[in-house]
Amino acid sequence: xxxALKPKFRRxxxxxxxxxxxxxxxxxxxxxxxxxxxxxxxxxxxxxxxAVYLYFDSKEALLRGLIEREVAPVAQRLRGLADAGGGDPKxxxxxxxxxxxxxxxxxxxxxxxxxxxxxxxxxxxxxEFYRKRVLDEAVGAIAALxxxxxxxxxxxxxxxxxxxxxxxxxxxxxxxxxxxxxAKDKATPQARADAHIDILFEGLVRK
Amino acid sequence: xxxALKPKFRRxxxxxxxxxxxxxxxxxxxxxxxxxxxxxxxxxxxxxxxAVYLYFDSKEALLRGLIEREVAPVAQRLRGLADAGGGDPKxxxxxxxxxxxxxxxxxxxxxxxxxxxxxxxxxxxxxEFYRKRVLDEAVGAIAALxxxxxxxxxxxxxxxxxxxxxxxxxxxxxxxxxxxxxAKDKATPQARADAHIDILFEGLVRK
DNA sequence: CTTGCTAATGACCGCCGGGTCAGTTATATA
DNA sequence: TATATAACTGACCCGGCGGTCATTAGCAAG
Numbered sequence: 001x002x003x004a005l006k007p008k009f010r011r012x013x014x015x016x017x018x019x020x021x022x023x024x025x026x027x028x029x030x031x032x033x034x035x036x037x038x039x040x041x042x043x044x045x046x047x048x049x050x051a052v053y054l055y056f057d058s059k060e061a062l063l064r065g066l067i068e069r070e071v072a073p074v075a076q077r078l079r080g081l082a083d084a085g086g087g088d089p090k091x092x093x094x095x096x097x098x099x100x101x102x103x104x105x106x107x108x109x110x111x112x113x114x115x116x117x118x119x120x121x122x123x124x125x126x127x128e129f130y131r132k133r134v135l136d137e138a139v140g141a142i143a144a145l146x147x148x149x150x151x152x153x154x155x156x157x158x159x160x161x162x163x164x165x166x167x168x169x170x171x172x173x174x175x176x177x178x179x180x181x182x183a184k185d186k187a188t189p190q191a192r193a194d195a196h197i198d199i200l201f202e203g204l205v206r207k
Numbered sequence: 208x209x210x211a212l213k214p215k216f217r218r219x220x221x222x223x224x225x226x227x228x229x230x231x232x233x234x235x236x237x238x239x240x241x242x243x244x245x246x247x248x249x250x251x252x253x254x255x256x257x258a259v260y261l262y263f264d265s266k267e268a269l270l271r272g273l274i275e276r277e278v279a280p281v282a283q284r285l286r287g288l289a290d291a292g293g294g295d296p297k298x299x300x301x302x303x304x305x306x307x308x309x310x311x312x313x314x315x316x317x318x319x320x321x322x323x324x325x326x327x328x329x330x331x332x333x334x335e336f337y338r339k340r341v342l343d344e345a346v347g348a349i350a351a352l353x354x355x356x357x358x359x360x361x362x363x364x365x366x367x368x369x370x371x372x373x374x375x376x377x378x379x380x381x382x383x384x385x386x387x388x389x390a391k392d393k394a395t396p397q398a399r400a401d402a403h404i405d406i407l408f409e410g411l412v413r414k
Numbered sequence: 415c416t417t418g419c420t421a422a423t424g425a426c427c428g429c430c431g432g433g434t435c436a437g438t439t440a441t442a443t444a
Numbered sequence: 445t446a447t448a449t450a451a452c453t454g455a456c457c458c459g460g461c462g463g464t465c466a467t468t469a470g471c472a473a474g
Contacts, residue, residue, distance in 0.1 A: 031328070034240075034242065035329060037462085039462095048424065049423090051422050058463080059461095118239075120389075127389050130388065131388040131390055135390075153413060156409065156411060158402060158406050158411070159394070162377070162402035162403055162406060163411065165403075166406055168376075169376030169378070170373050170377070171376070172376060173379050176379075177338070180328065180334065181327055181334045182331060182338070183338055192366075195369035196372075199365050199370060199373055200373070204356075205363065205409065206363045244432085254452075256431095260432090261452075266431095
């Protein structure tokens with residue numbers, strides 16, 4: 001008990017807002033928006049509750065700030081996958097399904113969608129924001145990919161929005177089952193992705 | 208303003224618990240579990256808050272009671288559709304997708320799943336209960352249907368769980384988008400179901 | 415060292431909402 | 445009409461949490 005005695009707090013953090021949002025994401029995800037106390041978030045960020053209110057006007061502002069921050073990288077990733085894969089729509093779609101199936105396994109990646117879904121009934125603005133900036137983007141990207149595939153003759157013609165739902169729906173449902181309802185599964189992500197691609201590409205019916 | 212003067216309250220309702228649960232479902236769905244006040248629920252059931260506590264120990268008990276009551280009919284419906292459709296797996300699956308696509312449009316039908324999803328992070332027991340009694344039942348029923356189809360030569364062989372996810376996932380995703388995120392769509396349920404069935408049965412790839 | 419400023423604290427307030435309970439009103443019985 | 449009892453009310457309590465603010469701790473500059 002000699003040299004250390006770390007200071008009661010450190011000053012001048014431009015990094016503070018981000019640290020607070022990190023803490024908020026963790027606590028909101030663990031407990032849900034209402035049950036999470038601002039004190040919890042402050043504690044997790046290792047500052048006092050008062051300090052939180054230096055950077056954010058209210059608990060709700062914390063939520064909005066968090067979701068806005070989290071949307072950007074997702075949107076970017078989505079745009080990336082739309083353009084990726086060179087000219088081969090089949091290969092690209094395969095890649096997309098593989099990547100999404102892998103990524104969704106990570107609880108941290110699914111944390112924000114999960115949070116948005118849970119607060120959506122009470123915060124219509126947030127719901128709309130997320131729908132337009134994430135869901136519609138994703139659906140649009142996959143639909144566009146499908147249409148390119150139809151043009152190039154790789155895919156049969158079909159309703160592109162439905163195609164998007166058949167790509168994302170099963171993955172989304174798996175995520176909900178695992179991260180929200182707490183199910184464990186035996187199949188590896190790779191096996192799931194392979195089966196998904198096989199059925200989606202070849203269909204269910206024996207020819 | 209003479210004869211009526213309706214009594215301040217009516218007595219002896221064996222129907223009370225059910226009326227309260229009806230009110231709870233409405234209010235929980237509108238506001239979410241935490242934001243819903245027991246006073247709100249009482250008001251909606253046209254009784255006082257005190258009366259609610261004559262029938263339920265706590266707000267949480269209200270939630271548990273509600274979900275337990277709502278699970279039974281869903282499970283029953285699932286079992287029904289699994290057995291229906293005579294011997295033709297293709298026709299049965301077509302029917303299942305059609306029915307599910309139609310049913311999910313009704314906000315009241317999706318209300319409980321939506322509620323469960325929103326409280327699941329905080330009430331692990333409820334999440335598990337719902338997962339086993341509803342989700343696993345549904346997945347099991349569809350998987351069994353698929354396996355029957357493989358036996359009879361109607362379907363190609365594939366991982367049955369993945370098949371189940373490809374049947375339910377797109378429908379579930381549509382429901383979330385509509386009932387949770389508040390999206391409106393142009394396509395009719397029939398059109399969506401038809402496209403879903405077409406892609407699922409025939410596959411995406413041009414032969 | 416002093417001064418000035420900002421980052422941060424932590425004790426505090428007020429209110430909201432879950433839960434209680436003494437009292438009141440309807441009903442059954444006779 | 446009188447009595448007993450079950451159903452119900454509504455005022456109340458109290459703990460917890462969002463939000464505030466006077467005060468203090470750290471830092472930079474002269």
